[in-house]
Amino acid sequence: xxxxxxxYVHVGWQVSFHVKCLLDEVFGRQAFQNEIVxxxxxxxxxxxxxxxxxxxxxxxxxxxxxxxxxxxxxxYTPYSDKHEESSYKYIDELTGRRYARRDLTAAGSRKxxxxxxxxxGRDRIELPAGRHWAVGIEPGETVQEAANRHVKxxxxxxxxxxxxxxxxxxxxxxxxxxxxxxxxxxxxxAQSDERLGYDTQKPEALIARIxxxxxxxxxxVADFFCGSGTTLAVAEKLGRRWIGCDLGRWGIHVTRKRxxxxxxxxxxxxxxxxxxxxxxxxxxxxxxxxxxxxxxxALYEYLAFILKLYGAxxxxxxxxxxxxxxxxxxxxxxxxxxxxxxEIDASVDECAKLKQGELHVLGWEWEMGLYDLMVExxxxxxxxxxxxxxxREVMEQQAAAKGxxxxxxxxxxxxxxxxxxxxSAQVALMDFVIPNTxxxxxxxxxxxxxxxxxIDYWAVDWDFQSDTFMQGWVAxxxxxxxxxxxxxxxxxxxxxxxxxxxxxxxxxxxxxxxQAFDVEVK
Numbered sequence: 001x002x003x004x005x006x007x008y009v010h011v012g013w014q015v016s017f018h019v020k021c022l023l024d025e026v027f028g029r030q031a032f033q034n035e036i037v038x039x040x041x042x043x044x045x046x047x048x049x050x051x052x053x054x055x056x057x058x059x060x061x062x063x064x065x066x067x068x069x070x071x072x073x074x075x076y077t078p079y080s081d082k083h084e085e086s087s088y089k090y091i092d093e094l095t096g097r098r099y100a101r102r103d104l105t106a107a108g109s110r111k112x113x114x115x116x117x118x119x120x121g122r123d124r125i126e127l128p129a130g131r132h133w134a135v136g137i138e139p140g141e142t143v144q145e146a147a148n149r150h151v152k153x154x155x156x157x158x159x160x161x162x163x164x165x166x167x168x169x170x171x172x173x174x175x176x177x178x179x180x181x182x183x184x185x186x187x188x189x190a191q192s193d194e195r196l197g198y199d200t201q202k203p204e205a206l207i208a209r210i211x212x213x214x215x216x217x218x219x220x221v222a223d224f225f226c227g228s229g230t231t232l233a234v235a236e237k238l239g240r241r242w243i244g245c246d247l248g249r250w251g252i253h254v255t256r257k258r259x260x261x262x263x264x265x266x267x268x269x270x271x272x273x274x275x276x277x278x279x280x281x282x283x284x285x286x287x288x289x290x291x292x293x294x295x296x297x298a299l300y301e302y303l304a305f306i307l308k309l310y311g312a313x314x315x316x317x318x319x320x321x322x323x324x325x326x327x328x329x330x331x332x333x334x335x336x337x338x339x340x341x342x343e344i345d346a347s348v349d350e351c352a353k354l355k356q357g358e359l360h361v362l363g364w365e366w367e368m369g370l371y372d373l374m375v376e377x378x379x380x381x382x383x384x385x386x387x388x389x390x391x392r393e394v395m396e397q398q399a400a401a402k403g404x405x406x407x408x409x410x411x412x413x414x415x416x417x418x419x420x421x422x423x424s425a426q427v428a429l430m431d432f433v434i435p436n437t438x439x440x441x442x443x444x445x446x447x448x449x450x451x452x453x454x455i456d457y458w459a460v461d462w463d464f465q466s467d468t469f470m471q472g473w474v475a476x477x478x479x480x481x482x483x484x485x486x487x488x489x490x491x492x493x494x495x496x497x498x499x500x501x502x503x504x505x506x507x508x509x510x511x512x513x514x515q516a517f518d519v520e521v522k
Contacts, residue, residue, distance in 0.1 A: 003067035006033070006214045010202070016060035027064045036061040038206065039183040061210075075213050076175030077184060088170040094154065101157055101165035106134040113143045120147060120156060120164050128163075135166070178213070185209070196254055196479075198228035207234040215240055229255030236262055245273075247392070250510035257457060257476050269468055274392065278335045278364060281395045306332050306362060309394055309405050320347040321359075328386070329356045333363035340367045344374050344385070352381045360386045362407060409435035411513040415503050420490050423521060427460050427473075427488040427503055434507060444508075452486060457506040462491045464502035464516060476506075493521050 001007065007027075011019050016035070024032065041057040079087075088098045110132040117126050118133060127133065137146040150156045150166065158164040185205045188195050194204060207230050215221060217239040223231035226244035232255060235242040246252050252270060259265050286298040286305070303322045307314055312325035320343070323330035331347040333339040344361055351359045359378065366387070378385035388407040414431035432451050434440070448454060457476035461469050473488045493499070501517045 001066050002220075004070050005067075006063060006065045006070050008036075008210050008214075009062045009064075010038075010059065011062070012059055013056060016062065020062055023062060023064055027066065031064045031066065032062070033065055034063040034180050036063060037181045038185065039181065040185075040187045071214050071216060071219070073213055073216070075178045075209060077178055078175050079170075079173075084170060088168075090157075090167075092154070092167070092169070098170040099167045100170070102168050104133060104135050104156075104164055104166050105131040108132060116143070118144050118147045120151060120158050123158075123160065125164060178209075182206075182209075196228045196258065198251070198254060201228045202230050204230055204234050207231050208238065211235060211238055211240060226255055227251050229258045233258050233262060236265055248510075249512075253457065253506050253510040256506075257478070260474060260476065261478065267471075269470075271468065272365075274364070275336050277392075278395065282335045302335065303332055306390065306394065309403065310360075310362060310407055318350065320350050321354075325360065327356075328358040328360045329354075331359065331361045333361070333365075333390070335364060338365035338367050339363035339387075341374060344387075345377070348374075348378045348381055348383050348385065351383045357382060358384045358386070360388060362388050362390050364390050366410065411435070411505075411507060411511065413503065413505050413513050413515040415515060415517065417501060417517050417519050419519075419521065423493045423496060424490045425462065425493070425499070425501060425519060425521060426490045427501065429455070429458065429486045429503075429505075432505060432507075432513075452484060454507050455484060455505055456508045458484075459504050460488055460491070461502040461504070462493075462499065464500045466500075469502060469504060469514075496520075496522050 007023075009019060009023060020032070020035075037058050038061060039058050041055075084098065088100045090099050090101060091097070092099055105127065107130060114132045114134070114137075115127065117124050119125070133143045133147075135143060135146045135150060137143060138149075141149075147156070155167045155169075156164050157167050185203055188201050188203050195201065211221060211231075211234060215238075218241065220241045220243065221231065221235040222243045222245075224245045226232055226246045227248075228251065229244060232242045232244045236259060244255060246255070256270055259268060282298070282302060286301040287294060288298075304314055307323040307330060310323075310325060310330065312323040312330050314323050315321060315329075320331055321329045322332050329347075329351050331344070333343070339361060347359055347361065351357075374387070375385050387410045389410060390407065391405060393405050412431070412433040412435075414429075416428045416430050418426045418428060420426055429452070432455055434454050437445060457474070459469075459471045459474040462472040463470075472491060475485050475488070477484050498518065498520050501519055502514055503517070504512055504514045506512050
């Protein structure tokens, strides 16, 4: 966090005091600036009356800063109608504007210009005892010159025999300085265009207020639980730089589509940092590999753990095969590396040598474009190959303890690369298959009429360099536009040569499938 930065932690009323203790410990009690109470509902009745409880209609936002000074842009809220009517009750005869009258003097006698009488109109106005003039004097002005300027601009009220008063026009007043109770921002309504169907979605107005107060254009905003991407979307619209993180695939997918829907959104990358999370989990769960014996023990425990969750038994003495489930042999990919074509090929060869007819490969990540290639190659060697995804839920202690973990087959993507004219390429999606469709809820399956209905988003990197996916063309569904083009726009290359085109598909469940195609552009 920058020395001038701040952190806002939004929590429910049930845990706000616990979280405040933790934040006090991390930042120090002196860093606590405010508890903001967000009134997110007007009223709650029903069961609360029977429970003898007050209606729970608020949540808390804890605001901490890091340094001795911090970014602060004062925000104002409108006056209430009652305040305007009572305080700004006068109407200017010339302009019809509403105004209030304020004193032109302040307490305390002063020598010199500010303590002398001034002339307004034809009258020389004497000061009451113990007062001096305070009329908004500009640098280099005398008090009389300041008074003349205010008279000329129509900001002085005066009647003969009375002390002059300063007119404060309502339209010139900024409003009420923002207080710590926010009751003017409702939650995202069910019928709102802003609503994305994400349970914890916050209104953009709430985040915009926070960013306007505590950041400036060009500042970096981070949300490490970005959910549906409200903070990132608001930061983009307000000209802030941003970083967002989330563990949920669906949250990242919703955020990506939301950002793409912003007009003139700056280019951004979606980076998968799961490898580092898995490495940390492996070290905590199975021990750090400080020497070879410990490394071998940690690897054995990791393999045994995954095999147990998959319902398989370990096997010994194999170079590439780690277990067996029924008639199928099992190979498990490493935590910190994608399963490669060479790795699968070696496992298939070992199965064929042992006359084992079925191989299940469990992996966290996969080398791009291997599905159809490897399945066909294994089939020619007499081995039925099944590629299954190790879900991140295995790292969740509760899910692993209950055995509530499912391994799903990789989805299959088929596409055709066309070259409509010289130095160009175009991608056409031909098929997309999600295995184990029987596990999909019936209410979802009933709405799927064709294979493309499973696709929510797809994109193309026209020159994939085997590192970060660079989105060169994209198509996706929105709430209003449900149609999805299955053929990309043509892409023009500057020079002929061999290129790797990577096609990425995100299904309606937030899972991504990628397929690489090596093409020669002429």
